[in-house]
Amino acid sequence: MILEFNSSKDLPVRHIIPNGESDLRVEVAxxxxxxxxxxxAEDPAQSINYSHxxxxxxxxxxxxxxxxxxxxxxxYSETRTSEIHESAKVRWLNIQLGAKLAQGTMHHHVVxxxxxxxxxxxxxxxxxxxxxxxxxxxxxxxxxAGQMIAKGAASGSAKLGMxxxxxxxxxxxxxxxxxxxxxxxxxxKASASAMPSLKIDTNDVKAAxxxxxxxxxxxxxxxxxxxxxxxxxxxxxxxxGFKRITWAFG
Amino acid sequence: MSEDKxxxxxxxxxxxxxxxxxxxxxxxxxGISEELVRHISAxxxxxxxMLEHRLKAFKYFVxxxxxxxxxxxxxxxxxEICFFAKAADKKGGYENWxxxxxxxxxxxxxxxxxxxxxxxxxxxxxxxxxxxxxxxxEKEWKDQGVIFTDLDIALQEHPDLVQKYxxxxxxxxxxxxAALHGAVWSGGTFxxxxxxxxxxxxxxSYFRMNAMGMGQFEHTLIIIEDEAEGHYIEGCSAPKYxxxxxxxxxxxxxxxxxxxxxxxxxxxxxxxxxxxxxKRAIVEAGSRMEWxxxxxxxGVTMLYPCSILKGDGSxxxxxxxxFANADQxxxxxxxxxxxxxxxxxxxxxxSISKAGGKSVYRGDLKISxxxxxxxxxxxxxxxxxxxxxxxxTIPNIKVDNHSATISHEATxxxxxEDDLFxxxxxxxxxxxxxxxxxxGFIHPIVRxxxxxxxxxxxxxIELEMEGSVG
Numbered sequence: 253m254i255l256e257f258n259s260s261k262d263l264p265v266r267h268i269i270p271n272g273e274s275d276l277r278v279e280v281a282x283x284x285x286x287x288x289x290x291x292x293a294e295d296p297a298q299s300i301n302y303s304h305x306x307x308x309x310x311x312x313x314x315x316x317x318x319x320x321x322x323x324x325x326x327x328y329s330e331t332r333t334s335e336i337h338e339s340a341k342v343r344w345l346n347i348q349l350g351a352k353l354a355q356g357t358m359h360h361h362v363v364x365x366x367x368x369x370x371x372x373x374x375x376x377x378x379x380x381x382x383x384x385x386x387x388x389x390x391x392x393x394x395x396x397a398g399q400m401i402a403k404g405a406a407s408g409s410a411k412l413g414m415x416x417x418x419x420x421x422x423x424x425x426x427x428x429x430x431x432x433x434x435x436x437x438x439x440x441k442a443s444a445s446a447m448p449s450l451k452i453d454t455n456d457v458k459a460a461x462x463x464x465x466x467x468x469x470x471x472x473x474x475x476x477x478x479x480x481x482x483x484x485x486x487x488x489x490x491x492x493g494f495k496r497i498t499w500a501f502g
Numbered sequence: 503m504s505e506d507k508x509x510x511x512x513x514x515x516x517x518x519x520x521x522x523x524x525x526x527x528x529x530x531x532x533g534i535s536e537e538l539v540r541h542i543s544a545x546x547x548x549x550x551x552m553l554e555h556r557l558k559a560f561k562y563f564v565x566x567x568x569x570x571x572x573x574x575x576x577x578x579x580x581x582e583i584c585f586f587a588k589a590a591d592k593k594g595g596y597e598n599w600x601x602x603x604x605x606x607x608x609x610x611x612x613x614x615x616x617x618x619x620x621x622x623x624x625x626x627x628x629x630x631x632x633x634x635x636x637x638x639x640e641k642e643w644k645d646q647g648v649i650f651t652d653l654d655i656a657l658q659e660h661p662d663l664v665q666k667y668x669x670x671x672x673x674x675x676x677x678x679x680a681a682l683h684g685a686v687w688s689g690g691t692f693x694x695x696x697x698x699x700x701x702x703x704x705x706x707s708y709f710r711m712n713a714m715g716m717g718q719f720e721h722t723l724i725i726i727e728d729e730a731e732g733h734y735i736e737g738c739s740a741p742k743y744x745x746x747x748x749x750x751x752x753x754x755x756x757x758x759x760x761x762x763x764x765x766x767x768x769x770x771x772x773x774x775x776x777x778x779x780x781k782r783a784i785v786e787a788g789s790r791m792e793w794x795x796x797x798x799x800x801g802v803t804m805l806y807p808c809s810i811l812k813g814d815g816s817x818x819x820x821x822x823x824x825f826a827n828a829d830q831x832x833x834x835x836x837x838x839x840x841x842x843x844x845x846x847x848x849x850x851x852x853s854i855s856k857a858g859g860k861s862v863y864r865g866d867l868k869i870s871x872x873x874x875x876x877x878x879x880x881x882x883x884x885x886x887x888x889x890x891x892x893x894x895t896i897p898n899i900k901v902d903n904h905s906a907t908i909s910h911e912a913t914x915x916x917x918x919e920d921d922l923f924x925x926x927x928x929x930x931x932x933x934x935x936x937x938x939x940x941x942g943f944i945h946p947i948v949r950x951x952x953x954x955x956x957x958x959x960x961x962x963i964e965l966e967m968e969g970s971v972g
Contacts, residue, residue, distance in 0.1 A: 425889060437904040448910060450895035455886035455916040465901045465908040 253277070260285040264317075267291075271298045278316075282309035282337075290318040297325040304332045308340040310364065315343050322350040324379065330356040338364030338393075344371040348383055355384040360398060362389070362424075367396040375404035377412040377442070387416040389431070391424035400431045405491055409441035415448070418461065422453040431461035436468065436491060518739040518770055518799070530587040532715065534580055536560060539685050542586050546654055546688075549661060552668075559674035559684025566678040572864070573802045573831040578776050583717040583748050585686045602628075609710060627652065627707035629689045629720055643701060649694040650705055653721050656692035663694065667725055671754040671810075672782050679750045679778045683719050687752065690720035693734060697727040697758070704733040704766070704952055709751075711739075711771070717748040724765070728758040728786075735955065736767040739799070747775040749800075755783035757791050759813060764792040766951055768959060770799040773830060777803040787813030787842065794950045797824045797832050798962050806864060808837035811845040811873075820849040821947045823959075825966050826859030826891070835864035835897075836880075840873040840906070849880040852944050855891035856966070865897035869906045876903065882912040885943055887936070937967040 254277045255267065264287040267276065271293065280286055292298070300322070308314050320328055328351040336342050348354050360369040369389055377383045389398040398418070406412040418429040435444045448461040468490045476486035531538070539560045543553040568575055602610075610628055627637045627650070639650040649660065657664050674684030691707045711718045726732060738749070749771055757763050763783075771777050777800035783791045793807040809818035824832035838847040853861035863882045884893040895912045917939050925935035941948075941960050948956045 422889065435901075437901060437906065439904055442904060443900070443902045445901070446897075446899040446910070448895075448897060448912070450884075450893070450912055450914055452884070452886060452893045452914045454889045455891060456889065457886075458913075458915055460911070460913040461895070462912070463897075463899060463908070463910040465899060465906060467904050467907070 254279065255288075257281060257284050257286045261287070263287075264289045268293055269300060269302050271295055271300060273301045274303070276302070276304045278304070278306045278314075280306070280308050280312045280314050283311045284309065285313040286315070288314070288316045290316065292320065292322060296323060298322055298328075299326065300328045300330075302328075302330045304330065306332075306334040306342065308334065308336045308342045310338045310340060312337075313341045315345065317345045317347075319347045320350055320354065324350070324352050324381070326351040327353040328355070332356065332358045334360045334369070336360060336362045336364060336367045336369050336396075339366045340364060341368040342370065346371070346373045346385075348373070348375045348385070352380065353382050357386045357388070359388045360390065362391045362396045362398065363393055365393045365395045367393070369396065369398035371400050373400075373402040373404075373414065375402070375412055375414065377404060377406040377408075377410035379408040379410060381408075382411040384411075384413040385415070387414070387431075388419060389417070389429055390419040390421070391427045391429065392421045394424055395426040396424070397428040398430070402433045404434075404444070405436040405438060406442035406444050407438040409439070411443050413445045415446070416461065417449045417451065418459050419451040420453060420457050420459060425454050425456040427457045427459070429457070429459040433461070433463040435463075435465045437465060438467065438491070518772065530584050532582055532584050534560075534563075534583075534585050534682075534686065538585060542686060542688060545586075546657075548657060549665075551665060552657065555669065555674070556685050556687075559681050562675045562681035563678060563685055566675070566681055568678055569804070572804050572833045572862070575776065575778075575802065578746060578748065582715050582746065584715055585717045585719070586688055587716065610708065627691050627705075629707065629709045629718075639705070640703075643699075646699045647694075647696040648699060648701065649692060651692050653690040653692045653723055654688070656723070660692075660694070663725065664692070664723065667723055667754065667756055668721075669752075669754070671756065671784050672752055672780050676780065680752065680780050683721070683750045683752045683780070686717070687719045687721040690751070691722045691724075691734075693722075693724045693732070695726050695730040695732045698729045699727075700731040701733065704735050706735040706737065709736070709738045711747055711749070711775075715747060718751065719749075720751045722751065722753040724753070724755040724763070726755070726757045726761045726763045726789075729760050730758065731762040733764040733766070735952070736765070737770070738767070739770045739772070746801075747772070749775055749777045749779065751779045753779070753781040755781075755791065757783060757785045757789045757816075759786045760788040761786070762790045764794065765807075766794040766955070768796045768798070768951075768955060768962075769803075769805075770962060772799060773801050773827075775800045777805060779803075779805045781805070781807040782810065783808070783818070784810045784812055785816040785818060788815045789813060790817045790819075792819040792950075793821065793836070794947065795822045795834075796947075796951075796959055796962075797822070797834055798966065800832075801829060802831045802833070804833045806835045806837050806866070808839070809847065810839045810841065811847065812841050814842040815844045816842055817845065818847040820847070820851070821950055822851045823944045823947050824851070824853040824861050825963065826853070826855045826861040827966050828857035828859060830859045831862070832860070833862040833864060835862075835866070837866040838868070838878065840869045840876040840878065842873060844875050845873060846877040848878070849882075850947065851882045852947060853882070853884045853893060854887065854940060854943070855884070855893050856887040858890045858892075860892040860894070862894045862896065863912070867897065867899045867908065867910075869901045869903050869908070871902045873903050874905045876906040876908075878906070878908050880910040883943070884912070884914040885940065886914065886916055887940075933967065937964045940967060
């Protein structure tokens, strides 16, 4: 399926990801602003294999929001790629809340200069769920920027893997890349893995990443408990605060 | 600068690349076979178990595949490498520097080794090709039961100790080069610090490959008993021939309870060497293991010092510098496995890439299920000095315990233009200004080395920086 945008939309456009295998190609023309919201049909137990390719024209602005809250019998797999042209601004906001098995790759390819390629991933892995995501920002044109933020919480006996990579080719001098991965490990049986990598082939760039894996801060819990908040509520508040990210775009 | 007076002040690239005549090489063959493995063992008059161990390792070596990751090793031709050669005939080396054969002495004199011993070290070992040529230890420490000798000698004199620990930390079937090492190892250092003895001065070994197409496989076995402390420094170099040399050494460190040990190495093999080294430590309760390393030389380096934090409350520090110049691949990193409770680790790595060189940080951090309240922080900083050089950062973090606190940070960038402008505007030539900034960048790690070695390190950086302004 192909979605073409030749003029800006004031309201978000909704796309329903069907059960089974599906393909979506989004073509945004030069200078067009679009917000695309992806949701799912409300069927029980789905098995989804979704691929999404975005072409963002010059000076375009694109926000794609995906909220995956399938039931615990479903499986979900996505492949997300983009081609970002000169001065375009693209942001993917991907929220993974459901399915027993969720996996995906998100790959921005910045081919134009002065562009901005961002992605945010939020994962909630509880019970026996397994979530594996790989995020890549690749730059082949000069003077672009990109920020990747991945946050996740693992509880129950869930497995959470978030891998990120900033790849800057020799042709992409002046790039500013940033990658941040934070994982909260909330239970004894949960496990987490992280592999934030950098592949830098030239020198006039800024590239940084940071990753953390930790439980909620005990001293913060104590502080809140000493002010009369029940410990469970305090814990929940801290987790909520951790997952909060800036929703503003542009 | 005070450098002129320093032991290593006169070092330049020629000092390391200089070739001494190697007539003795005519009687040693190239390539590896079971016959050679048996020959090495017989030549050293080794006990039966060691021969069996060597043969088993040789079998693993034949069976195992080359590493599936990292730099291309396809140009490494095992048939062109001499796996065992002796330059001197005296077993275990000399205790008096004056007795060492002249041509070997010249090499080490040029490198400043005996002078460093007199000034800053408690003991020194020197290995030339496959066997040690010199070992000494101050009497004070000998009397307290410290053993610092060539491993071949230790095998004869302290067979029980060696058998108990030899390749128990790095098993021969660990990977292809550990197996190769197990089969043809020769020479190296044996250091034993008995319970409660605290060595105040560092000990040093210097390894030198001189002949063309040489392979060096020294084994360093270090046993630190409970409550003991020590510091060991290793230096390496080889002349440049344009033919591939291979260094597949192995370092095993056993740190007892409440002990402290630091292992420093300044590695400066010639740029046609494959440096495929394995270093690992097992750290018991309440102890502290520190790895300090500088990787300057070699064409291809694959080196990931590893700490196994076995005991509760144990700690590991990994500090490292890698400098990748033209045609060099520095694939280095750190591995830390947290097994005991309340364990902590800290990794600080700095890399510099220049003239098309490639530096890679490859890390592995694992927090096992039972390792509650583990703390680990990893910091990698990379400097890329020109548009054609490459830097990769590939850390791998796996956490199976929810009480762990892990942080990882990495940055990649170039030399700050403002700093350069500031320095050059004060009349410092561009090349020197760059070298100053690079030395400042690695300072947090260099300052952990004893002063004389820090000077050598800075000098090496300056050598590498030469010709960086085109």
